[in-house]
Amino acid sequence: MTSPVSDSKRDRVIIFDTTMRDGEQSPGASMSLEEKLELAKILEEMGVDVIEAGFPIASNGDFEAVREVSKIVTESTVAGLCRAHQVDIDRCHEAIKHAKRGRIHIVIATSPLHMKHKLQMEPEAVLEAITKSVGHARNLCGDVEWSAEDATRSERDFLRRAIETAIKAGATTINLPDTVGYTYPSEYADLFKYMVENVEGADKAIFSTHCHNDLGLAVANSLAGVQGGARQVECAVNGLGERAGNAALEEIVMALKVRGDQLPYETGIVTQHITRASRYVSAITGFPVQFNKAIVGKNAFSHESGIHQDGMLKNRETYEIMRPEDVGQGATNLVMGKHSGRHAFREKLKGLGYELGQNALNEAFGRFKDLADKKKHVFDDDIIALVDDALARGSEKIRVVRLRVVAGTEGQSAELTLDVDGEVKTAHATGDGPVDAVFNAIIEIVPHSAALRLFQVHAVTEGTDAQAQVSVRLEDDGRIATGQAADTDTLTASAKAYVNALNNLFSRKEKGRPETAIASGF
């Protein structure tokens, strides 16, 4: 007979990870033996209490995975799943017998629908199968979990009898799965409360949740189950699982940690390992983690809006209810984009080594907003390029005002407007290619004898929307001047770089300096 579960066990929630069993039931999420062994190590290090490593009767591969995981795991309990069949249980026992702590997990359905159509068994025969299977398992292993498949669509009184039968036969954990993700939080909480209060022998077992996400309620339902008296939660990393998945381990754990005022139960999870586990599972299954996924998504701790960024800079708790470091996500990320404000921009520049005065900051901020309107991602390198560009442009006499280029198979021409010492001038030119046409237009507006010695383009960042960074070198009478510019439009960047080089050349001439001048410090 099992003994009552101690009070200390009821103060904590046991985390039962089923990524390798239910998670692997997701079509396309198969994992190799090596991957499962590595995952088992990660889960153990993370402090998972029970690792369900497979369904040993399902295949030799599953058997081997449960057996090998059992051999290497020493802290966590290793469980294998079985139907209420002796052959399944014996095979499972064979696999977990190497574990320091092994668990046999038996499932059989208790809902009228499943019993009638799937099992084709009378309810009384199901009760008999529970007695036989759980009793057999208990003779082999001291830790037996029994699951009432489709518990949430089962008749309450029959479910109560089935649970009592399982406990009487020696089950130490009673799992009430919401197999098809059908239940509601209040209903699920009430189911546990009712069973904990009414099942004879309830104090001899730990009650457990196992929720599927068909209605997106898996995590909410699991927490409601805990509210109702469950002290084990079955879940999977990244919410992997059959169909729409299982309750996500990381969400359950952090909801318990962050809102201990609502559910004052500890877990043994070292939360700093959560992101590593998530990334590993995503890598081996090939299932990407959506950007806005709670806890482990790329954007979970990223802030782009100016008002939020300003709040974060003043006090991070304004917009973060947990710290990214606590889940192994690194630092908070203030993403620079079109919704960012001056506070965040100034902070970003400080981080990049720039301290600008108010006017220069405003000028750079205006250019940044224009860039962010054009470009989906503004990277640090983009900001460096535009600030350097703005600094370089500070003292120039010639400025690009407008550029229009026609390119393609019909020929190339450029219509360019420059501000030359306050006078706005426009020229129209053709050329051998659009860049040549742009440079010819500049020469038409500002006639000069300098020769083009270098024209170089490279992308500041990746992607077709990347800024082009253009370098131009001009030589006139032994004087060399270089100009650089960056823009999402390569031709605009080319015009600005050329004009920048001209400004430098003229400035050198005025100062009588023959040496090389490099306009901006990229």
Ligand SMILES: CC(=O)SCCNC(=O)CCNC(=O)[C@H](O)C(C)(C)COP(=O)(O)OP(=O)(O)OC[C@H]1O[C@@H](n2cnc3c(N)ncnc32)[C@H](O)[C@@H]1OP(=O)(O)O
């Ligand atoms: C809710 C869950 O996630 S439960 C776990 C689901 N996971 C899996 O099914 C993955 C592993 N499964 C498998 O590899 C295979 O289904 C096996 C090896 C278990 C069984 O394969 P097969 O013997 O070919 O049977 P098949 O899968 O076609 O049908 C299932 C049989 O098990 C019976 N069965 C289903 N659940 C149970 C159960 N919990 N206890 C006893 N019998 C059950 C069915 O009634 C059916 O019996 P029948 O052949 O007499 O009609």
Ligand SMILES: CC(C)C(=O)C(=O)O
């Ligand atoms: C085996 C059980 C726990 C299950 O996966 C379910 O009912 O969803």
